[in-house]
Amino acid sequence: MxxxxxxxxxxxxxxxxxxxxxxxxxxxxxxxxxxxxxxxxxxxxxxxxxxxxxxxNGPHPRPVVAAKLGISISGLARGGVTDALTTEQIDALKQESPDWLTRERTTQAEVRKETVRIKEKNAARTDQPRQPRP
Incomplete structure (x- = not known):
């Protein structure tokens, strides 16, 4: 066979x-x-x-646009960006720095900090030996 x-x-x-x-x-x-x-x-x-x-030069799909702007895909939607954008349009948005983009970048930074905190907490928990239950 x-x-x-x-x-x-x-x-x-x-x-x-x-x-x-x-x-x-x-x-x-x-x-x-x-x-x-x-x-x-x-x-x-x-x-x-x-x-x-x-x-x-794009047009870039939404995940790439979000990454280039430093925000989430959901943040793009909240900001009203539903279409693909070119690199030029992304750069223009960065220059304009509208309120929604500033808010979303702040939110994304907080999410990243929280993710790191949780990861460190979990790592510390796994490093500690387990205590026997009484």
Whole structure:
């Protein structure tokens, strides 16, 4: 009996998410086909010009926009940003620094501090030997 290995493929939306690009901005060939794991790996290691350009200038998907602004995806929604943004638009938002962005950055900083605090608390708890129960 011979082992027959099938090539694993993914939808273009999944591949775009893994590449960190906005699907609608990718070439039609990319959007209409399927992407194998080998093709995805090749795109990651030796990106074509369209991928380099998309990563540099956008439009960027919401997770990338949120990361570039230093806020959460939910914070983007609360700020009214629902569409993909270009690098230029992101930079303009940073320059404007609207109230909602300042608030969301503060919130995100507090969330990060709390996450670190909880992590340290849990680490300290696991470092202590367990006391036997009476």
């Amino acid at each position: 011979t082992s027959h290995q099938t090539t694993q493929t993914m939808k273009p939306a999944t591949a775009a998410k893994k590449l960190g690009v906005y699907l609608e901005a990718t070439p039609a060939e990319f959007q209409e086909g399927v992407v194998s794991r080998n093709e995805l790996s090749a795109l990651q290691t030796d990106p074509p010009e369209w991928l380099v350009e998309l990563r540099r």
